[in-house]
Amino acid sequence: MATPGRRRKEFAAPEEILKPVLPPPEPSPVREHPYSRAVAHFVVEFILRSAETIAGVYEHDYETAILFMTISNRNSEKVMADPKLREKYGSYTSTIPPEHALLISRMALARATGLPRETVRRKVAKLIEKGWVVELPGGLRARPDLNRSEQYMVAIEPLSQNLRRLFTQLLSTGVLNQ
16 A cells, blocks of 8 residues: 555566567677677676675775786786796796886776776775785886795685686586687
């Protein structure tokens, strides 16, 4: 029974909600693949599992986790792009020397992540305080000896299992065979 003086909220019928409002899509090799939805599902599942694993190290502060991953990725960019350097420093058994680590500024972090500069400043300060990031002349670097940190290695070890799971799922759809 409606309360006097108040209108009853009207809801659209389910068929009205589900009625297409977008124009039909253009043909696309991705969309037309027989398992395109499955691929999207598997990739999103990989991202969510990875985010959950990584964020646990940062008290589920996903912004801090994204900032750390962005710093770390930038630091190893030169090594990963060069096959000879990748062969030498591509494993956590070695440390990337300073001359091969690319630094990143807070401003570049803000641009790369889309986070406000003040948020980046606060969260980078937190990463420095935790000892995960160091500030050097020219920018930020993930602490070079993190490959010796038990907490760090425990946090990233599930990522390889997660990646294997993704590739197994993608192989089962035939996507990687095309």
